Amino acid sequence: MNALSARTVDSVAAVEAAAWDACLPGEAECHAYYSACEAAASASGVGLRMAAAIVEQRGRVVAVAPLFRLSYRLDTPLQGRLRGLGEALFRRLPGLLTLKALCVGSPYAERCHLGFSPGLDAAGRAEALGLLIGTLQRQAAAEGAQLVVWKDLAPAQEQEAAGPLAQAGFARLASLPVAVLDLPFRDEAGYLASLSAATRKDIRRKLAKAGAVRIEFRSDIAGLEAQIDALYESTRARSGLDYGDLEVLPPGYFAAVARALGDRAVFALYWIGPELAAFNLLLLEADRVVDKFLGMRYPLAREHNLYVVSWMANIRFCMARGIGLFQSGQTAYASKLRFGSRLVPSAIHVRHRSRPLQWALRRASPWLGFDRFDPDLAAGAGRKAA
Template sequence: MRYINQLEPDGLIENFLSHPPQNFKAWLTESNVPVFSAKFDLLTTTDLDFQKKLQKIPLYNKWRKLLQPHTCFVGTTVSEYALLTNDLDAVQLAEQIKEQYSANYPFLIVKDIPQDSPLQNQLANDYSQQFIQALKKNGFIEVEGQALAWVPVDYSSTDDYLSRLSASRRKDFRRKLKHRDKLDIQVMHSGDDYFFEADVLDYYYQLYLNVYEQSEVHFDLLTKDFFVTLLQDKQTKATIVTYYHQQELIGYNICFIVNGMLIDKYIGLKYPAARDFNLYFVSWFYNLEYAREHRLSCYIAGWTDPEVKASLGAKFTFTKHMVYVRNPLLRAILRKISNRFESDRSWRDAHIETENNKRECNE
């Protein structure tokens, strides 16, 4: 089925349900809303200062496991937003979710509910707000979610896009983009015969693992079965941008084109070559060019590295997580410290203050 705030192709959601991340379980509710369960580290999105304070509490290593409860999530890890259906009104859906799952899990989290997202229509935005209010009335705690980076395709060329950035950033990015001349860039699609070769599948999955292992946050480890299905899916037809140096694949982006949007989902990199050729920055500008050349409306660049993406000219739209804690005492504690779990909000506030200060200096 198609959800009112779904940005991704159906095949990606089906793949998640059939092949959830390692040690996850995934299924559909009675209203066909995707959910999954997993062991969740509650400190995943907390700031470093808060984590250091907790580590100083006596016997931290012994009670640390209490901060890693088995948790039920409403949503997926492959969609930008929790996938909602208006087959039920928002009040009914909130009540149904609480009734079905709050008694069986110490933590119940509805993840990534969009807030007035420019990437979805007004119907979906209105439903999301009604859903948030209904969850609050059912005892859920509101926690600021992540920053989703996106770029409207309103530029006529790469030079036009760069002209909107500061002089220092333009100089830095032009220097990094010189490495593009040393790369062979090819565009492939899922379902191509190439992706039915065992050694190719192994190599692509390893490059994904390279990125996962160097990431600061380790939550959802995609399985080999998920990746094989993704790369061999002829119907979904993912756009796979590949980067070669001297005939060696050193990186790729797996993207989808849906409703006139280029959605960047997965990246695989070979180190240290990917760093040597500034592949992160080269791929960013290639994706912008690709979106413009294909007359797409925007480029959606994902959740991670908001500081870097802000420097690259991205805009951001935020989500909310709604959290139900079964234990009344823990629920009361979480209400008081919920801001400690809002790392992207802290970044956003600091970023806005910095930009305002720059604007005042220029004036």
Template sequence: MLMTAPDRHPLVPATPTAMPADAVFRGEVVSSLTRIGRADWDACFPGEPEAYDYLLSVEKAGIAGFEWCYAVVRSGDRLVAAMPGFLSQYALETTLDPGRLRDVIGRIRHIWPKFLTFPLACLGSPCTETGSPGFHPDVPEALRPAAFETLLTAFEAFARQRKSVLGALKDVPQPLDPRLAEIIAAHGYAELGGMPTAWMDIDFASMEDYFARLSAGTRKDMRRKLKVRDKVRVEICSDAGALLPRIMELYHDTRTRSEWQFEELTPAYFEGILKNMPGRSFCTLYFVDDQLLAANLMVHDGAVLVDKFFCMDAEKGRPYNLYYLSWFTNIEYCLTHGLKRYQSGQAYYRNKVRLGSQLTANAMYFRHSNALVQRLLQRVAPYLAADDTDGTAA
């Protein structure tokens, strides 16, 4: 499938100001985003819906098994580069397809709990779509490699202090600036294919125009699937309220069906996103006979709509084609509110491409502190790469 890199859509493009060619960079890692100003952080990530308020909501969500941190670079008192990061215990089979090998590892772990589990220090976030380094617009292209080198070196020193033997960068969009890729390689990281991100530009004026772009077979199939639409009540809310326990039931049901399970989201995650991102987050609810059968958490920055999580009662929701209904509901939202891109995230690619999405490749980079283990991991890496290019929707 075609892999292309999407353009960013910043709401208010920043105007760069001159930075001296001999600027001195200083890197550090802080334990909370509250130690960094919102404006300073967001300036490094223009056009990024999952910016300061989103990451702070993740930090405060109480997600088990993760310790959050933030690698930053300063020049004088100014923040010039940044990336979120985390510490965790990483089970090597996390991205393995369900099967005999995964079952064998699971049985061994009952006897030896730490088997194939490494203390991990990773740049990126398990709760964001991608993990690009962010640079303040004042940092000229020529100085960005030096700023990134400073950031990566500071994070590695932090990882050593925390005795993390496995280092990584997660979901870095491709193609990466060759100068940054050279720095990553020079630090001893090996590349591992990640799961692509699906997105679609809303460059059409109406749903009729969108349908006209689909193949005849897809149009016919979608119109058939949407015939049950009048049996479903759709509501958009900015506060889950009393429905939060039911949403969490749907989330856990959906998560249990997933082949890849890393983080486990909490009620505080859903509550925090909706509370801390007013006007930039919402949850779409799908009811049949007053019973909530599906929920879809969304965030946006006024230009890009990001589908964070769709969860559904599989048994009761499937007859109403709620996954496909949510897709068209999200596109209608973009058209109504003037959003220019719908980013539907990772997995279920076959359906997303069929419905008009493009894919941006992502890469993981990893490095074990033991050279022998690193060579072994490089040999088995192709078997550990997550892949859902043939996945279908629930």
């Protein structure tokens, strides 16, 4: 009567919202968020095909995880000068370097939203996790996917899942860490005092030279959707990093998320006169603000020091609401660490259906981590990781 069973479903939207959110309480990247991502990708015909895995007990959902399918290029972690080598190899051997993957997690989240009902005890969670692992391996075989990937497991998740995944033959790779800033300070002065003298001086100088920047926080972006989309794409193109389909948002993403999340999604807008020069998408939780995406218009952003302006605006936003954790995500680590952030590790677990190739992958995994190829981390920023 208490047996658990696992299966995949075609979309997160096919799962009852209350059941999904009960497994992931308090998350801004909730059922409504994932349903909005699916809707944007479906409407535009652009974006990775999403799905979900669930575990049920007597017809009640007790564990959930988002899924997506990906044609994964093995040279994806390579950045900087090594990216050119990857492109050259891909042009010559596209079939060898591209594998079909079934992934647990989401391209639109920095953490794997694997969740369990609070009603499951430790034994129940372990059983549910084992069922998910087995079900997804069978699903990958049915689809002809060569890889099963668990993307971006947080430390607490990995502590629970690493043993069962290793027993199932998965290899571990380091993913990109997530930058977070603790804010135990009473005010902005307290935060600035926690930084080095040189950093404080630099922030104050850039704020003084920012010019007439008008900052607006709003959840309704009606009429601004196209501008926000363009700012994001422009900034992504300039970043110097390229993670392929893992960083491409479907057209209409920002508008869909704004509609779905309401006041849990806040857009910080930065205006220079009548021109929208930058934006941040912030996702709000009870004790955390997630700086989800940033878009800037150049050269205006550089002329008005909008990165520093936006960082300090976000810090003030958190403090005004008594929120003690600001999460600024993956990449651009040098500035985030200089501004007081710490890095929280993240892990990928991957299994190739071919045993010989999985043996090779396991042996090579220490050298294949994403963190090895990020320019900031390779330059030494990772030594400050939490």
